[in-house]
Amino acid sequence: MSGRIEVWAPDGLPEVGAGDDLAGLVLAAVGADLADGDVLCVTSKVVSKAEGRTRAGDREAAVAEETERVVAQRGATRIVRHRLGLTMAAAGVDASNVAPGSVVLLPLDPDRSARGLRREVAARAGTNVGVVVTDTAGRAWRQGQTDIAIGAAGLVVAEDHAGRTDAYGNPLAVTLPAVADEIAGAAELVQGKLTGRPLAVVRGRADLVLPPGEDGTGAVALVRPEGGDLFGYGAREAVVRALGGDDADRAPFGEAVPLAELQSAVGRVVGRGRAMSSTLSLTFDGQPDHDELRLPEGSDRTAVAAVCFAHGWRIRRWEETVAGVVCDLSPVST
Structure with a gap:
């Protein structure tokens, strides 16, 4: 038995604005191709735009508003602990793919956004999918960025292998694959940054998708509590x-x-x-x-x-x- 996943991102999703029916737009783009056990991945930017989290004005003021505390700063670059508990550059405030003079803030509650989209897809299409809200983040000790899950619903976000043994009989004490982040990274491979594809579907891990009506812990479960991170400051x-x-x-x-x-x-x-x-x-x-x-x-x-x-x-x-x-x-x- 071999492992296999499929990932695709549809073209043609229109520009999203405040108050738009995001579920309707998603289903118009991929509804006919969706199957039970699929995982819908949507970028935080389109979720934020639909929820009215775009604003005109000063980016620095927006960063300060979204920051719980500064973790590290080198010149103009600030790594902060966001109000959601995420540690990221500039509090996730983004000035790309938005009208000049405007910025996009992260959703107020990405897990809630994911739950809402999951429910709407189930109600309108009768399909049981997992949902991941993604955003781009850097990594300590590594160059470059990758997408991570900042919101999730109907999905096991981490597989706990503690107590299991490997093929040699060695116990797995702390192995905890963050599968929601892995799914977000896979989705970004087909979405790209400049292609206008903020939506992707990941198929092949239906074992991670929860039964209808069960939303799971959400991506917040992947956030280390304050004081639990060995690198709380730069x-x-x-x-x-x-x-x-x-x-x-x-x-x-x-x-x-x-x-x-x-x-x-x-x-x-x-x-x-x-x-x-x-x-x-x-x-x-x-x-x-x-x-x-x-x-x-x-x-x-x-x-x-x-x-x-x-x-x-x-x-x-x-x-x-x-x-x-x-x-x-x-x-x-x-």
Whole structure:
């Protein structure tokens, strides 16, 4: 038995404007070719246009409005955490394929948009399809961009292989193919960027399409929660945020690390081969009270505080003695 998928993108979809019947346009373009188990992929841009998310005016103001926080910035390039939780350049605000002087923002709720399109296709054509709303994004450590799923309905968005074994009997502990993103990337191959084909159909993975009436988790399930990403800030931004020490900036650094890991990190900054130790102080009933680091004489408090901040800890007391520095610490809950 061999695996095979088909992907095609129809020509002829007209320019979409606010209030247009997107489901009707989609069915006019591909309705006769649709079958149960197909996956409809539509670009976020046409969804946004139909939902009135196009505006005239300043692109920078739109980016600021859609940004939850800046992740990294190099010159004019800004990578931000979007209000939807997505991490992307310029908050997904796009000035291409739109009238000069206008920009397109991402849909307010791409999963909801996908659910609405899925329901309309089922109601009008009687066809059970999955729907993916796609957008273009860059990748850390990789040049170029690819399309990803920012909205989905009626589709398994990730296949959890945890607990399975491979052909050699090795357990698959963390294998989680993001199949919705893979489908979005396949669709982009036939849609292109300059061909006027914002719609594509992917056939051959009906096993991922959910039964009628079941919409699934949506693409939001693919978004890592704040603090769960190992790269919550860019390299430069992480240094600045840690030195600044603002509690509002803690969440992207994640949960507090064990004391031994903190000691190792502090040691790299101020230890320089000199003796360090850590102890855990207990209350009268045996419960943890506070943790203590004993640091070499002359340790830099600002540097230690920044390392502690980045690892989820706070300095409660800093005492310089003839034997060195005693630093009482407590973990911070984010």
